[in-house]
Amino acid sequence: MICLLVLAFAYGAVSAPPAVxxxxxxxxxxxxxxxxxxxxxxxxxxFLTIFDHYDLDHDGKMTLAEYMSVNKVPKYVAQAVFKPVDADHDDVLQRTEVNNVISAFDTDGDGVVSRAEFVSKYQQIFASLQNNPFGK
Known part of the structure; x- marks a missing residue:
């Protein structure tokens, strides 16, 4: 869930004007x-703080629609961000799923996500989107 938030947050930054x-x-x-x-x-x-920012109706869930609304991204991007952390693949992240972000991004097993782990995982996600002929 947090992963999603992080990804959403990252995509929001990535979707900025070309001068980025x-x-x-x-x-x-x-x-x-x-x-x-x-x-x-x-x-x-x-990550919970980020999740709460994206949970627009404050129901303890971040939906794909909420993510898309906050980040102004197309559905295929939101789905790519959700995929690593949405265990049941229902396009809804429960607040309780925040630990999935840690497990999806924490490659060295220390229980936190480092800057390098975060960057590496998002680069993988965005690289997979560049190879997606349906998302463009």
């Missing part, structure tokens, strides 16, 4: 907005 720096720089900036304590890592509490 390269993808890695943009993703780093998105991560830094999530990392509110400046530790270089993001944990469950920081």
């Amino acid at each position: 720096p390269d993808l890695a720089t943009t993703l780093t900036q998105a991560f830094d907005r999530i990392d509110t304590d400046g530790s270089g890592t993001a944990g469950v509490s920081e």
Whole structure:
């Protein structure tokens, strides 16, 4: 769920005007907005804060529609962001699914998502979109 929020947040930064720096720089900036304590890592509490921002009707769920509305992205982008964290693939992230973000992004198993892990995962997601002939 948090992964989705993070992805949504990152995509919002990526979808900015063409003057935006390269993808890695943009993703780093998105991560830094999530990392509110400046530790270089993001944990469950920081992802919950992001989730709450995207849960527009405050029902404890982030729907694909809410994600699309906040980030102004097409459905295929939102689905790509949701996929790694939406365990039941129902296009709805429950607040309780925030731990899925950690497990999807935390490649070294330390229980938090580092800036490098965040950037790497989003680069993979966006690379898969570039190869998607249906999403463009």
